[in-house]
Amino acid sequence: MSLRADLAIIADHVAGGSRVLDVGCGDGALMAALRDSKQADARGLELDPRNVAAAVGRGLSVIQGDADVDLAGYPDASFDYAILSQTLQTCRAPDAVLGQLLRIGRHAFVSFPNFAHWRVRASLLWGGRMPVTRLLPEHWYDTPNIHHLTVDDFRAHLKERGVAVEGAWFLSGDKKTTSAAANFLAEHAIFLLRGTNQG
C-alpha cells in the first residue's frame, strides 16, 4: 500500500528507531509504515472510534482522543517526533495544539492544505463561492476544516513564536514545488519544526 504523498515525505525524514506520536493518525497508515520501515515506536491519537478500532486491528497503539484536549497529558519531550498531518486546520485552537506538539516532541511535523493555492484563490475570486477542491472536498457547512490557513500565515506564525524550521516541503498534486512560490503553487505544505524541549 502506498502512502499519501505528504505522509511519504514525513516517513522519509523520520530517523530510524524513533519514538513517534501521530496526532490525528486516522487508521494508522503512517504509523504502520514507520513501524515496518523505520522500526519506530509509534503511538497514535485519533478522534474517530472506527479509525481507532482499525488501527488497533493493525497491532498499533492508538488512543481515542481529541488533539484540542488530550495532548496536555503527555510529558515534555516524550517523543522524538510529534506529527500533525492534515489536522491543524480542524483544531478549535490550532495555536495551542501547535504549542503542545512542540512541547511533547523534540521535533514536530505539521502538514496542512494551503488555502492560498491558486486554484482556491481562483475559485473564490471568480466563483464567489467557498472553494471545493481535491484537498478541500467538503462544503462550507460540512467541512471539518474550521481554521483555514496559508503557507505564509503559518510561516508568519512560526516567526512570531520564534519556532525554528528544520525543513519544509511543498506539494502540488503529488509533485514537489519550490519554497519561493509555495504560497501560490503548493496545494499542500509540510513543515519540520524544532521542539521547545530538547531533553
Add this chain to the structure above:
Amino acid sequence: MSADDQRFGLQRHVILPGPLPLDGGGRLAPVEIAYETYGTLAPDGGNAVLICHALTMDQHVAGANPRTGKPGWWTQMVGPGRPVDTDRFFVVCANVLGSCMGSSGPATVDPATGAPFGMSFPVITIRDMVRGQAMLLDYLGIGRLKAVIGGSMGGMQALSWPATFPDRVEAVVVIASAARHSAQNIAFHEVGRQAVMADPNWRGGEYYGHSTPAAGLAVARMAAHITYLSEAGLTEKFGRKLQAREAKTFGFDADFQVESYLRYQGIAFVDRFDANSYLYITRAMDYFDLAEEHGGLLANAFRQTKARFALISFDTDWLYPTRESRAIVQALNAAGAPVSFVELSSPYGHDAFLLDSPEMNRVVAGFMGTGL
C-alpha cells in the same frame, strides 16, 4: 499437556496449601480455587490467557454453568473463533477469593472450627485475588500470561496484574473499569452492604444453616443493578409503563414495569449468591486504589512492566465513566507503556461490556492479533 491431566478442563477445583499472605495482614491457608480452562496449553506454556470476572460472576466464562444450565457469561468474547480464540489460546478463568462459587470465601468451612468462616473470613483485596490467581497459574504450570483480560471488577484485577507481577503478563485488556473506587462507587456499595446487614436474618454473618438474609441481599442487588444500566436504557425499556395492569393501584405493589423488573433481579440474585460474599467482594472493590498502592502516583504502578495495554469504555457507563479509563491511559503514557484506548457508544450503560458488541469484539480481536 496430556489430555487426561486432571488440572485442565471444565469445573475444576483445587485446594492449594498456601499460605497466601493478605494485604490486610494474616494469611489464608489452605486456598481453594474453582476454575475452568479452555483450549490447549502450548508445550512452552506461552499461550495462556487469564480472564478475570466481575463482582457477581463466576469461572464459567465460556462453559455452561452446571447449576443453572445457562451458557457462559462471555461466550461472544471467549471461544473458538472468538476474539479470545480458544483454538489459539489456553484460557483460564477462576472464581475470585471471597466469592461463593467454589473458591475460598466466607461460606467456606474454616478447618480450624469446622464451621463456615462467616465474618471471620479475612477481608481480601483485589491484589489478594490476583495473588491467588498467580498461585493457581503456578499450579497449572503457567509462568507468563499472553494476556489478562477483564471487565468491571475484572478490569481492576487485570490492572493489578502488571503492577503486582510486572514480568508475568505480556498484554492487558481493561474494559469498563477504573483504577480506584470513587466516593460514589463506595456509596452505592455501602447502601448494598447496609441492606444486607439490616436484614434480621443476617445475624452478624452467622446465618449458614438458617434462613439467609435474602431480603437484604435482594435490595442490595436492586440498588446495584440500577448502576449497571443507563437512564436512557431504563427509559427506553420501561418508561413509565405499568406492569400487567390498566391503571395505578394506589398501593405499593409493583405497579411499574421497572419495579417488577428490579424485584425480579433481586430475587433471582439471592438464589445464586451468598450475602457475606457480597459484603467481602464489594469491600475489596472499595479498597481498590492502584495509585495508593504505588506511592500515590498511578504511573508508578506501571513503570516495571513491559506489557502493552488496551482500554475500552462505554459512553453511557456512569458507574466507571470514560474519564476513569482516560486517567489510566494518561498514567500509562506517563510510564511509557504502549496503550490503546477507545470509548465505544452503547445505550446499555455499564452492562454494555457483557453484551455482544461488534466494536468491542473488533478492538479486542485486533489487540489479541485474532482480527481479520
